[in-house]
Amino acid sequence: MTLRILKPGLQTTIQDTGRPGNLYWGLSSGGAADTFAMALGNRLLGNPDGHPCLEVTLTGPEIEFGEDLSVAITGAHFALFHNDRAIANDEVIQMYRGDTLRFGALRSGARAYIALAGEIDITATLGSRSTHVVAGIGGMQGRPLQAGDQIPLRSCRSAPPRRLPPQYRLDYRARPLLRVVPGLEQHYFSTTAHEQFYGGGFTVSPQSNRMGIRLAGESLPVENIPQQISSALCPGTVQVPPNGQPIISFVEGQTIGGYPRIAHVISADLHRLGQLAPGSRLDFESVDIDTAHRILRDKSRLLTELSEFTDEVE
Amino acid sequence: MAIERAPAEPGFELQPNGDAAVDIRFFAEPSAALSETIISLAESINANTITGVTELVPAYQCLTVCYNPLQLTCASDGTPGVSKLRRVLAAITEKALAQNTPSQRERYLIRIPVCYHDDFALDMRALCAHTGLTPKEVISRHTAPSYLVHMLGFTPGFLYLGGLDQGLYCPRKARPALRVPAGSVGIGGSQTGIYPQATPGGWQVIGRTPLALFRPQQEPAYIAHPLDQVQFFAISKNDFSGIDPFSAPEQISLRQASSEAKKP
DSSP: OEEEEEEOOSSOEEESSOOTTOGGGTOOOOOOSOHHHHHHHHHHTTOOTTOOEEEEESSOOEEEESSOEEEEEEEEEEEEEETTEEEOSSBEEEEOTTOEEEEEEEEEEEEEEEEESSEEOOOOBTTBOOOBTTTTBSTBTTBOOOTTOEEEEESOOOOOOOBOOGGGOOOOOSOOEEEEEEOTTGGGSOHHHHHHHHTTOOEEOTTOOSSEEEEESSOOOOTTOOOOOOEEOOTTEEEOOTTSOOEEEOTTOOSEEOSOEEEEEOGGGGGGGGGOOTTOBOEEEEOOHHHHHHHHHHHHHHHHHHHHHTTSOO | OOOSSOOOSSOEEEEEOTTSEEEEEESSOSOHHHHHHHHHHHHHHHHHOOTTEEEEEEOSSEEEEEEOGGGOOBOTTSOBOSHHHHHHHHHHHHHHHHHTOOOOSOEEEEEEEEEOOTTTOTTHHHHHHHHTOOHHHHHHHHHSSOEEEEEEOSSTTOEEEEOOOGGGOBOOOSSOEEEEOTTEEEEEBTEEEEOSSOEEEOSEEEEEOSSOSBOTTSSSSBSOOTTOEEEEEEEOHHHHHHSOTTSOOEEEEEOOOOGGGOOO
């Protein structure tokens, strides 16, 4: 009744929607880096959007199934193999006891989700099963999966064969455009700094992780910006430390910070941070808060509408 | 961004912190009194259970109110937006300032054992060189004050403490250490604190506590609340190894803040 990890991949973790509500205590919410891709996989299987799943990062795992159950793989596009037969993203796959699922080369994006038609049978910590790597809690002993781990499962079932409609099959090959609202300290930054930031000159540094997306490029001028007194740092906030290389706070980011904030990635685009692969060049576009909220409502509606689509077996 | 009202004593403004949080920012300098105001305001906002509000994050000069934009209620013209939430928050803040009620939570002095032995005090020499004090003087000055917990944050269980002896102020390291052991007690600038997790860090480490600051299997999972006070006391290396990391620290109840501050 387990998933046996034959090869763990770079950072494969158990994730759900995390532990919101603990910022008061310094615990960032954590949870899936791309909640939208996780929700799509779960909807394919008839699960709630935040049902615990596996998050795969850049290099994928090899997993042996000890149970018959359906899975769906969404998010980043990897070469995928079910017992050495190539399989596709974004559709329900029936696994049988003894089968293996193997991730090959990454084609686009950064994180894939393995949604499961079953329950990961581990104890919740502070209300969630998700692995919070920084805090060292959740998942398997609070850490990414290792070779030899056996993830206990229960209530495994088979889901009807379904495939995401074409308009929901996300493609991560295009150059990412992130919408932002103005930062709390944006007025301290010079016109040159703004032009540079919005000019598309930054790429995603390989040092990025679930704490933060580090950007690399020509340093933003920050010499004359006064020191800030530490206050809440929300996910998506773009801080500029003294070296002028921006950092976007992410799902396991520190909850309090003191660097000047040039912008905040809008809520609707936070999930896209999870698909930024090292080396990708990025664009930022400034929107106002009402627009940011409208985009979020539209995106939320997309998921609601999907329930109707997936009721049709293709 | 727009100031919600003309600044009055102590004065505040509302600022958007991204598209899912509003900062209630006070103009006063950080102090014990301002932290009292901020924590008391957080209690008022919690008591009002405002639709859409998801999290409150106190800091030295600011209370951040996080909200779910999908749960915002509509303004009178029917458009959903943050303006109504801002008005509600401004009204609660003004009322809280006018009433000036101290935080209702009972508070404690929490005594935290620290071993200042050379094996743990990795940067004691650097700190002594900078401050001109002997290790004995450093320990004496570090264990004397009752530090105020302004807030928790950064990583789970980290305490932002106020009240460090000015004689101990010391710049952070030019090159942060790649891994500071969990429990390390350090000084960075005008701050002192304990690293709850093993993380990279730039503070000058002068000791280590055997106690865990983050206890996910316990309720509560944290050893102190905002407005509690913390005092360090020196222990030997032998004492250190005898203390269970998950044992409860000694807590001494502090008298509630004076009720004279309450107004009808």
